Amino acid sequence: MAAGEFSGWREKLSTSLLAEQWPDELQSIVTKLANGVSLNREDGHILFNSKNLDSIGSIANIIKYSRFEDRAFFNVNVHINQTNICTLACKFCAFRRGRRAPDAYQLDVDEYIEDLRQYSDHVDEVHSVGGLHPEWDVEHYMKLFSSVKKEFPDIHIKALTAVEIKHLANLSGLSIKDTLSSLHDSGLDSLPGGGAEILDDEVRRIICNGKESSQEYLDIHRTAHELGIPTNCTMLFGTVESIDQRLTHLLRLRELQSESNGFQCFVPYPYLPDDSRLPQAQLATGTEVLRMIAISRIMLDNIPHIKAYRMNIGDEIAELALRFGADDIDGTVQKESIMHLAGSKAPLDHDKAQLAKLVIDAGARPIRRNTVYSSFEEYIIPKVTKTRNLRMAAGD
Numbered sequence: 001m002a003a004g005e006f007s008g009w010r011e012k013l014s015t016s017l018l019a020e021q022w023p024d025e026l027q028s029i030v031t032k033l034a035n036g037v038s039l040n041r042e043d044g045h046i047l048f049n050s051k052n053l054d055s056i057g058s059i060a061n062i063i064k065y066s067r068f069e070d071r072a073f074f075n076v077n078v079h080i081n082q083t084n085i086c087t088l089a090c091k092f093c094a095f096r097r098g099r100r101a102p103d104a105y106q107l108d109v110d111e112y113i114e115d116l117r118q119y120s121d122h123v124d125e126v127h128s129v130g131g132l133h134p135e136w137d138v139e140h141y142m143k144l145f146s147s148v149k150k151e152f153p154d155i156h157i158k159a160l161t162a163v164e165i166k167h168l169a170n171l172s173g174l175s176i177k178d179t180l181s182s183l184h185d186s187g188l189d190s191l192p193g194g195g196a197e198i199l200d201d202e203v204r205r206i207i208c209n210g211k212e213s214s215q216e217y218l219d220i221h222r223t224a225h226e227l228g229i230p231t232n233c234t235m236l237f238g239t240v241e242s243i244d245q246r247l248t249h250l251l252r253l254r255e256l257q258s259e260s261n262g263f264q265c266f267v268p269y270p271y272l273p274d275d276s277r278l279p280q281a282q283l284a285t286g287t288e289v290l291r292m293i294a295i296s297r298i299m300l301d302n303i304p305h306i307k308a309y310r311m312n313i314g315d316e317i318a319e320l321a322l323r324f325g326a327d328d329i330d331g332t333v334q335k336e337s338i339m340h341l342a343g344s345k346a347p348l349d350h351d352k353a354q355l356a357k358l359v360i361d362a363g364a365r366p367i368r369r370n371t372v373y374s375s376f377e378e379y380i381i382p383k384v385t386k387t388r389n390l391r392m393a394a395g396d
């Protein structure tokens with residue numbers, strides 16, 4: 001069973017899809033899916049333009065259910081954003097600071113370790129992304145990761161987005177492959193998927209000029225996969241992109257996955273506008289977020305997991321997303337800056353029981369997983385023993 005999937009899920013999917021009645025406009029899509037045929041760009045346009053959002057959600061949910069039944073995966077992690085100092089200034093970013101800004105910060109190796117120590121007895125993963133620091137090169141991160149591993153050998157390090165890898169390679173005069181190899185040898189276990197935004201250079205020129213090109217993003221992830229480093233992939237939607245450009249994004253990720261098979265999870269999230277500089281952004285509505293998640297599940301048939309990124313979409317939409325094709329939900333998180341500076345109100349202090357309740361309320365079973373989806377354990381909410389502490393009112 002790969003990545004938590006049930007073997008034989010495609011047969012189950014076919015039977016389940018063919019057992020239902022579907023609107024005429026979705027019939028050809030359902031037939032393709034039932035026969036294991038990947039959808040093309042035209043099919044994607046039909047899904048984006050359809051008024052039958054409920055049916056699209058049902059198709060996505062049937063795919064999710066066939067693969068994973070009613071399980072919803074989460075891990076117990078902490079986000080530590082190591083610095084907000086960044087040499088770039090992406091227009092959607094509310095997090096970055098120039099190095100002389102009064103609220104600029106950088107955690108040196110000891111400070112990072114002390115920060116992590118507060119959570120180290122109960123987290124499985126530390127998730128670290130940050131700005132492109134003008135001086136921190138590969139050596140700095142090798143020292144950081146080897147120190148983390150020395151102190152906390154059981155904590156998985158998921159860190160550095162593709163643009164951070166490119167920045168480190170440039171600063172250090174190394175190839176991408178040598179950069180990733182050195183970091184991997186020092187303790188880096190996997191890469192998050194951040195920085196994909198929309199994999200179309202016309203959009204990238206407007207929203208994140210100077211960042212890695214869409215081809216560079218894909219090449220960095222391909223190199224990581226070749227080195228045996230699993231990665232996630234993301235999509236930032238609701239800025240200035242067209243539907244066709246969103247489809248280009250999905251199709252490019254699917255194409256790379258068919259070659260390298262190293263993406264574990266796709267994480268689509270909408271642009272949050274607070275304190276950023278994109279007045280022309282379209283801003284996704286709640287139903288658009290749900291449609292995007294459902295279409296991701298339907299189009300990306302070779303990427304196993306689709307995440308409801310509650311740090312960005314909030315707990316309420318994340319719950320609904322679990323009924324629109326998502327099988328994975330953000331972990332306990334506990335500390336996060338990037339989305340919260342952009343306006344996210346998602347709670348940071350969920351313990352496992354609160355997170356599990358959210359999953360159960362959505363009709364799913366909470367399954368605690370490790371980062372690489374190789375170990376699973378159903379999470380049972382502990383029974384709370386109520387202590388009754390009745391006091392007799394005076395005079396009674």
Ligand code: SF4
Nearest residue numbers: 086088090093096131
């Ligand atoms: S998104 Fe990343 S690279 Fe772009 S400005 Fe923000 S921190 Fe820097």
